[in-house]
Amino acid sequence: GSFRSGELVNADASAVDRRLFVDEELYRLEQERIFAKCWLFVGHESQLEANGSFLTTTMAEDPVLVVRDKAGKLRGYLNSCTHRGTKICRADSGRSSTFKCPYHGWTFNSEGALMSVPRLGQVYGENFDRSKHSLREVAKIDSIHGLIFATWDPAAPTLREYLGEMTFYLDLMLARMEGGTELLGGLHKWTIGVNWKIPAENFAGDHYHVPVTHGAGVEMGYRSQLSNDGYCIHTGNGHSIGSERGGAQQGHAVQTEYKGFMDNMRAQLVAKYGEKAAAFVPVGVGTIFPNLSFMDTARFRTFRVWHPRGVDKIEIHSCLIVDRALPEDLKREVRKRYSLAFGPSGIFEQDDGDVWQSIQDSMRGRIGRQGWLNYEMGVGREGPTVDRYGPPFVGSTSDILMTEANQRAYYRQWAKLMTEGDR
Numbered sequence: 001g002s003f004r005s006g007e008l009v010n011a012d013a014s015a016v017d018r019r020l021f022v023d024e025e026l027y028r029l030e031q032e033r034i035f036a037k038c039w040l041f042v043g044h045e046s047q048l049e050a051n052g053s054f055l056t057t058t059m060a061e062d063p064v065l066v067v068r069d070k071a072g073k074l075r076g077y078l079n080s081c082t083h084r085g086t087k088i089c090r091a092d093s094g095r096s097s098t099f100k101c102p103y104h105g106w107t108f109n110s111e112g113a114l115m116s117v118p119r120l121g122q123v124y125g126e127n128f129d130r131s132k133h134s135l136r137e138v139a140k141i142d143s144i145h146g147l148i149f150a151t152w153d154p155a156a157p158t159l160r161e162y163l164g165e166m167t168f169y170l171d172l173m174l175a176r177m178e179g180g181t182e183l184l185g186g187l188h189k190w191t192i193g194v195n196w197k198i199p200a201e202n203f204a205g206d207h208y209h210v211p212v213t214h215g216a217g218v219e220m221g222y223r224s225q226l227s228n229d230g231y232c233i234h235t236g237n238g239h240s241i242g243s244e245r246g247g248a249q250q251g252h253a254v255q256t257e258y259k260g261f262m263d264n265m266r267a268q269l270v271a272k273y274g275e276k277a278a279a280f281v282p283v284g285v286g287t288i289f290p291n292l293s294f295m296d297t298a299r300f301r302t303f304r305v306w307h308p309r310g311v312d313k314i315e316i317h318s319c320l321i322v323d324r325a326l327p328e329d330l331k332r333e334v335r336k337r338y339s340l341a342f343g344p345s346g347i348f349e350q351d352d353g354d355v356w357q358s359i360q361d362s363m364r365g366r367i368g369r370q371g372w373l374n375y376e377m378g379v380g381r382e383g384p385t386v387d388r389y390g391p392p393f394v395g396s397t398s399d400i401l402m403t404e405a406n407q408r409a410y411y412r413q414w415a416k417l418m419t420e421g422d423r
């Protein structure tokens, strides 16, 4: 259950061992060293507006129940009864102050306490201690601009520390307008047969694939041909973001009313963060380590989690996030644009899913799982972002869009966490 540093990801992460995507033992180790340690995305505050509301999701493979308790505090629990382990909540979301287990009826409240046990005195006697059977609670839960994260690790840094310099880009993406954002229309959930890191590294910085994988979409004029003029920024702790320059203007032609809205948004951004930062909005595509990715374009913003379901399977939860201030008819329009391109029916999503699936298939066999994959594009072209763009820019950047700098940063973080337990 251990390996040496440098064994699976070389020193500058320009080569990554194929076993990362197929090895069962590594997958088991990831559960301990990555998913039980990192902050993981569990939902959006707009899903838990009222006190007593709840949603269910997973943190890696662990089912969790996220609630806003009677006092308005966010809490997260393992969605598993302390009697025999049954899921105490089966609904995706709703509002309830109690959760009654469907097996024998133990009932918990939104503070996680075991409130009642059927026939308690009769079947257990008077000495049964209900207080010892509270739900298992996450170690920490916190939110930023509506995004809720939780971690099982009591020694984890604060969410702000964990996100580090990525918070600057989250400000630009989610605090750009008065009123903030909301999750529109629930979640798309579907399953594909790929390792969870394949889509995560794609969103972290794979701009190279766009003209090829999405060639048909480009030809149909759905999006312009990608230029190599843009930025790839690694903000620390494995978090990355990248975009072509001028991406901000691309969607403006789509609709006059939308343009008016975007201009208003830009004015608010300039007032808050200055001209230079405003020019970086929409901020582009990125991944927050380990498995939350996003895409912020002029047409829509999607956030998605690549929930691992075994070494070669993920359940994707994808959602659309919009500014609350966006008029209703434009919200519908944005939703249409998102569904055309992404989500289970989206043409770009299907392009990506097909390629990712074939990666997994090619590495399943005895020979295919041996050897290394190449990540050396753009080695040596990174420098401090602030040197290139001036303040307030943060992180380290490359002067070209098509580089694998962000993927390298991603796998360096992966290797760091995976070998840390061995010291």
Ligand code: FES
Pocket: 081, 082, 083, 084, 085, 086, 101, 102, 103, 104, 105, 106
């Ligand atoms: Fe929940 Fe028995 S498993 S009450």
Ligand code: FE
Pocket: 209, 210, 213, 214, 348, 352
């Ligand atoms: Fe893609």
